[in-house]
Amino acid sequence: MGLSTLKKTILYCGILLHLLPFLPCFSNGFSLPSNFLFGIGSSSYQYEGAYMSDGKGQSNWDNFTHGPGRYVIIDGSNGDIAVDHYHRYLEDIDLMEALKVNSYKLSLSWSRILPKGRFGKVNRAGINFYNTLIDALLLKGIQPFVVLSHYDSPQELEDRYGGWLSPQSKEDFAFYADLCFRSFGDRVKYWVTFNEPNYLVVTVPAYIRRPVALAHWQCYHAKEGTQKGNHS
Numbered sequence: 001m002g003l004s005t006l007k008k009t010i011l012y013c014g015i016l017l018h019l020l021p022f023l024p025c026f027s028n029g030f031s032l033p034s035n036f037l038f039g040i041g042s043s044s045y046q047y048e049g050a051y052m053s054d055g056k057g058q059s060n061w062d063n064f065t066h067g068p069g070r071y072v073i074i075d076g077s078n079g080d081i082a083v084d085h086y087h088r089y090l091e092d093i094d095l096m097e098a099l100k101v102n103s104y105k106l107s108l109s110w111s112r113i114l115p116k117g118r119f120g121k122v123n124r125a126g127i128n129f130y131n132t133l134i135d136a137l138l139l140k141g142i143q144p145f146v147v148l149s150h151y152d153s154p155q156e157l158e159d160r161y162g163g164w165l166s167p168q169s170k171e172d173f174a175f176y177a178d179l180c181f182r183s184f185g186d187r188v189k190y191w192v193t194f195n196e197p198n199y200l201v202v203t204v205p206a207y208i209r210r211p212v213a214l215a216h217w218q219c220y221h222a223k224e225g226t227q228k229g230n231h232s
């Protein structure tokens with residue numbers, strides 16, 4: 001027993017729709033337009049590892065995967081080391097060069113930059129890591145697409161007010177976003193506030209969506225402010 005005809009039709013239509021934007025490439029001997037950004041992506045918790053290195057604070061995911069008796073990941077694995085991108089980013093960039101990609105979507109670890117959110121100090125080692133990474137990417141002609149929040153945030157914010165459950169989270173997000181824009185905005189041209197907001201809309205309750213939407217809004221205005229500041 002396979003899929004019903006209706007399901008098959010929907011599946012094939014879906015695949016065809018995703019291929020539509022590539023039609024011009026097929027008619028062009030499979031070459032992409034010169035301004036086409038072809039890239040790969042990662043996220044801090046899934047890639048970096050180094051979960052307590054160089055002054056990084058604990059994130060909600062560190063807490064979640066280390067919690068006793070919680071089987072969040074069936075075999076008990078976690079992102080403490082992951083693919084060790086924090087230490088092996090130069091090798092990873094060489095692989096990107098070999099793949100001939102010209103863009104890389106990465107996310108910043110909020111707790112690496114601000115171990116205790118706006119309630120503690122800026123971790124200069126965290127800022128330095130992303131500065132070095134961004135410079136190394138640009139040196140190879142790879143445009144960084146920087147996501148500010150890919151589901152990981154400082155555990156401090158969870159402990160203080162329940163993280164995204166509280167409207168206070170938008171103040172922390174704006175503080176963090178502003179610091180990132182000022183630290184990396186001279187080289188990073190493409191910013192994303194939250195990873196996959198479409199899934200957020202479908203999968204999380206409204207009381208979490210609201211602070212996230214407000215945080216996005218506040219951050220958008222912060223960015224406008226920073227840009228005006230830079231231009232004046």
Ligand SMILES: *[C@@H]1O[C@H](CO)[C@@H](O)[C@H](O)[C@H]1NC(C)=O
Nearest residue numbers: 062063064066067068155159
């Ligand atoms: C996770 O956070 C809670 C609340 O602060 C704390 O009680 C718990 O010890 C933490 N778990 C780990 C494994 O750090």
